[in-house]
Amino acid sequence: MWKIILAVLWTSLFSLGNTALADSLTLHSNWQFSKYGSDEWLPATVPGTVHQDLMALGKLPDPFYGMNEKEIQWVEDEDWLYRTSFMLSEEQLAHQEIFLVFDGLDTYADVSLNGVCILKANNMFVGYRVPVKHVLRSGENKLLIRFRSPIREAMPQWETNGFIYPAANDHRAERVSIFTRKAPYSYGWDWGIRMVTCGIWRPVCLEFANQAEIEDYFVCQQSVTSDRAEVDNRLEIRNLGNEIREAQVKVTYAYGQEESRSVEQTVRLQPGLNTVSLPLTIESPHLWMPNGWGEAALYDFRASVCMDGETVASQQHRIGLRSIRVVNEEDSLGMSFYFEVNGIPMFAKGTNLIPSDALLPRVTRERYVRLLEDVQAANMNMIRVWGGGVYEDDALYEEADKRGILVWQDFMFACTPYPHDPAFLKQVSEEVVYNIKRLRNHASLAMWCGNNEVGEGMKYWGWKRKYGPEIYQQLADGYDILFRKLLPEKVKELDPGRFYLESSPYEANWGRPESWKRGDSHNWGTWYGQKPFESLDTEIPRFMSEFGFQSFPEMKTIHSFATPEDYDMESPVMNAHQKSSIGNFLIKKTMGLYYPVPEKFEDLVYLGLVLQGHGMRQGMEAHRRNRPYCMGSLIWQLNDSWPVVSWSAIDYFGNWKALHYQSRRAFAPVLVDAIREGDKLRYYVMSDVLKTKDVVLQMELMNFKGKVLRRHQVEGKLPVNSSVVFYEEDWNQAFAACDTTTSFIHMTLKDRHGREILSDEVYYPALPKSQHLPQAKISCKMKKKNGAYELTLKSDQLARDVFIEIPVQGVRFSDNFFDLLPGVSRKILVTSGDGCALEDLTVNIRQLGDICSIEHE
Template sequence: MNKTILFAFLLIQNIISAQLAEHSLSGEKWQFKNAKDNNWLSAKVPGTVHLDLMDHNIIPDPFKDENEKKVQWVENEDWDYQTSFTVSSKQLSESQNIDLIFNGLDTFSEIYLNGKLLKKTDNMFRKWVIPVKEHLKSGENILLVQFKSAVSTGKELAKKVLFTMPESPRSFVRKAQYHFGWDWGPRLVTAGIWKDVKLEFWNNAKLENVKVGQKNLTKDKADLAIQAEIITEKEGKYTVSINNKPFNFQLKKGKNAIQIPYAIINPKLWQPNGWGKQELYPIRVSLQKGSIHIADKDFNIGLRTVELIQEKDSKGKSFYFKVNGNPLYIKGTNWIPGDSFSPRMTKEKYQHLIKQAKEANMNMIRVWGGGIYEDDEFYKACDENGILVWQDFMFAGSFYPSDEHFLNNVKEEVEDQVNRLQNHPSIALWCGNNEVDEAIVNWGYQKQFNYSKEDSLQVWKDYRKVFHELIPNTLKENATADKNIYWPSSPSIGWGHQESLTEGDSHYWGVWWGEQPFEIYNEKVGRFMSEYGFQGMPTLETTKTMFSGNPDLSLQNPTIKAHEKHSRGWQIIDEYIKRDYIFPADFVKYNYVSQLVQARGMQIAIEAHRRAKPYNMGTLYWQLNDCWPVVSWSSIDYLGNWKALHYQVKRSFEQQVILTEEKEGNLNFYAINDELKKFNNISLSIQVAKFNGEIINQIHISPAEKELNDILKLNSVEIKKLIGDSDKSKIFLKLSLQDQHGNVIAQNSYYFSKPKDLKLSQPNIRINKISPMEIEISTDVLAKDVYLIGDVHFSDNFFDLLPQTSKRIQLSKPLEKIEVLSLWDTMN
């Protein structure tokens, strides 16, 4: 290569590299301080002020002991963050545009660059892009972000409303609502640069808001429309390539909206978990001007159709999702943020939690409206694991204003998040809020705060402006038609109203809040159950992390008490335990039984919902995860350990199940199939067994219909004829559903008595180590609710080990010693 060619090559490379370059400021040496102080301390970005204060031992870890109380002063202070960074004269001279981009600021801040105020921010959920070239200088630059107290600022905003708003000041603050405390989470009102920050240098043009609309989808072809915004410095000819296929455009100076048809031949569908593979197609959108390469956008798409079907029928109105043309029975859960300090959430933790949802046979997660719009990794994990996402916008359980500034702020928030998330095939539905309609109609705030008629009308007017006008209109403007299913509020009707069970989605809290027995779940079945739940303790391993020193595992310990955020939580758990179990004598057994009672309640609920298919077409229990070590409704605790509930959910959410309903002296059996394939010529084997394994009766039932597609109610059996004079507290049923070839489709057990009334014998449970990572457990008589104790994940736990049987269990890591409990141990 001669010198002339080499010089030209280097010049072109320099031009290409100058089109779009980034300089991450997150890795610079950040400092922070209380606005009242002069002493700067080192800080981490992304991060929060609490984490920085903990790093310097200024505050204790609020997750431990009773430390939450000791850190409340932090929320009332203002905090400053500062860094310096270098920009070269070459970067300044060769870059037509330089943008300062904050992907997340929490929440009220003023941004200064070299002493110049650039922007005031007031929304944790927005992306802030600030042109800064004219404010930069060659050499060192000083970036200062001053955060105002969200609590103090929220209180000032609240004063502008003539009547008292519930949950003030959080209603006025566009930040994660759970930061202000919830009945499962601590009050930790954070501040800080909670997402990454960078400088972006660009020339000629900028490629933004690339989205893929699905126009038509058949077996032969997927017709797509790829849309993008291109901001140009000057008009001219530009080339946009889709996976290296070029399309030419004459663009004007400024913002241009383009649309390109694109087809995929013989497309493979993205299927929800349980229905097939999650086929993903890579899309690369590239922008060029002549020979100059400007920018690329890379992402994956999935080809699928999702419809929300609401049709009037004799009992009300249906509410179900049709995916790829087939009705999908929704099995899943509700998601809260995985940490009170969101920057601590790692990609690995997101992937772990979503994979655990998949392993428990789920196909949907509802992202609850009091948290955050989650990190891209969350939605990526859902895409890869076949988990559909019900995405709430971030409003929860309060009234919200609708002044012009608030509406504009929310509109920008919705635009940012919809544009960021909509290409994910997992996104199934956008929901305006969590329980805001419910709060206005049913929670009595108007009476509590002595509202006038005009005040009450204003609240409803504000509600409609935000959730029935602004958000759906903004969604329509920004989302492609196939990603624009909107539902104004979850639930649509409160659980005290009969209509909540005949249409829309339902949050049923008669159990727990209403303290009704678990059996009420058999009666209170709606069209789509999007919230219901019951609390249980976290695992022993996680409970121990509540302490900074040696754990004192006692229910009277103030630390244990402090990690239950519901005001009557302990009393409610105790009451339900007494109803169904022998009250435990010590802490370890209490921990165990509290998990059993939680799992039992949710099993009754889930099975009632599934038996009601297709009247009911969805069940999302509250909740999957925790944001700190706590007694809560979660099925997976803060450290990622499965509680008894998650093991039970995995069993209850199997694709094929055989379920039992006891009614008016009869047993009704339901064979349920959620797969796309059908089963033919099934039969049910019922064995009546004593706890020592002796079979005292056995019958077979073959249904009248040969084809099992969705749900089949088998012939009823009279209990008296089945069990005779047997003592119900000493027997159980072994159920086995088989196909025409004798293959077992589903198995289950059924007990006639509550756990506390079972007359169990002491089991001789033996554990045989097969390998460092596998054990075999066996018993002579029924061992009910076998609990394997150890700091390891067991492939199964809290299971019934039937008499004279064994079971192999995988361990996530070798364990020297495994302790074991069963229900018998709590009775003696």
């Protein structure tokens, strides 16, 4: 029997990310689901997916475990029904209009309410707002949704298309993903499980309205400087009545605890949709600044509509006043690409974001908060929301706003051409309008990008040769219509002034270094090109928007999907969690260039993490050294959607890999970086700070036992928002009469008075596989402290790449994967990922010398 809900929640509705003044009834309770054609109805969770509901009932195994991915594929070929009922009173039905609001339906969905088909949905990326007053009843109302199989729905197009699109990441012979506006990664990717979901994946509610409603509120920043901000408040107001009504439209704004100010206007609202503009000027505004440059200042803006002295509708936004300009211009070196924030060129330090879960409703605000905290903690100022996933939830952009993290936003197209028939273009147009309006008020939104790598594919991936001139021309026509016409026109219309990039990379291809002089680049030379990491020192783009190298997650994450019998890089389970065709082979091949390759699986996992961290750091530092020619370094990738071998810096459970710790070091506000260039050892100081100061660079040549062989220092000025060669010396002289296999240079940059350490780094003149590393004896003292643990580590000899391993998922360390210098103690704070107290920790400490010293014996 269907259960009946009797709760009415009088609350603020978050629609399109904005707060609306409306009564609403959430419809998240008493749902049931059934496989189409079956009489069995089972309890369901909304928001959710059919996979989650089947798993909760034990009718589907954990898709992430072992090789269970194969066991879940039948779900995508079925249709599924979801139903609920809810009660309405006469008082509720008396509202002038009632809307059924779906923030997200995945994907092909027929919605029936009280026997009337009110919606046929076909796009996962849009929300739907359907007027339903005319079909609602006093008392019980019944809602039924039929989700049609996205595979069978698109199969007729696949069968009649005449050719198969090169959607190589679609892990099924019938590559139908191309026809459906649904998250591409759910069909599989080179890091992703194939889990083609369906369900009510975002909230659903009823909204009650009287007299008028604000359908959209855009705070258009027309001009922003430190002296003045010119803002146009653009509103779309719907008069729900059949007569012209007079209304007072008011915009109030305030910063923090400062006194609020307002502007208002009396308007005559015609029946239906009305547009209203309320311009205002803010003198000496508090500017929103990127992470590392100052406060990400946010104003509270609120628009309201009053009729007969009563507020009948309102929306509010948190607005960061700032100017962001993407400088993409021809110059003497090619074509620039960089971000200028509030008139200041900014070196972009950041990462690429993929969806945080294969089951998207699992991605809570708490997970977004943690992820953006991790981005901020790594000294990053930018994330790229990649085009093979989803337009993320409002929570991600809100957290980015708070933390000064710029967002490069792709539209959801990746790695293949797309159809351009009228029905498909209509879906895309609706999707683009919806998401531009939803996201354009965020201070963090820095730009729009048409697609990921489709432009590169058209030029360099052999599609013209594969398909021939006639079909290739169809693909090229579709590309032009989508990415050179439809998308830029919508951005210009709905988000004027925001930069639009047709495709990323702009012109570059990693196999053609000469093309890196123009726009942004993706460099996959160290992966698909199997080049050494040293290539990153010389293959410098104007802006690096993707580059990466894989690693396994740490052992506690591997434990979550494998047993000890599977602990072999080529076991069936490991290969099921390695989606790159050359992955495990290349990890070991590249490892052999720098390290002795161990045989024990656990050692390979640890050393692979170290390899990824140091190799990627080499690229990040190379990009920073070469500013202003290069003005950005975005690593691939930040996160994982399931426990997997991948390019991520943070694994599925929130554990930082060595890569994220090395990113934090490479992206430090001030960094000393030594590198051999020819016969010179050059010490670069790279600084993102906006003020200079007198500084001293101290260099100590030491051996692994801590003996100082030579010490000298150099005074100078801290560079402002730039990179400079602070000091250089002859390389041979720097290590004269010294065994380079047992020594290193310890570099410390301090302010002139020595009170503040700005950077503390080491330089090794020999590769790890050539070093004679000791098996250092590391002492570890543990102290419990307010639900956390403080570890104090010390060693009388150098311990490289110290990894503190604790078998608790998501545990946080103040530092990890670090070099413990001889005689120098390090305090490490260990906290839980969820804020709970930690109890009885088991600590295992690994170091590079445990592997390298054995190999040298």
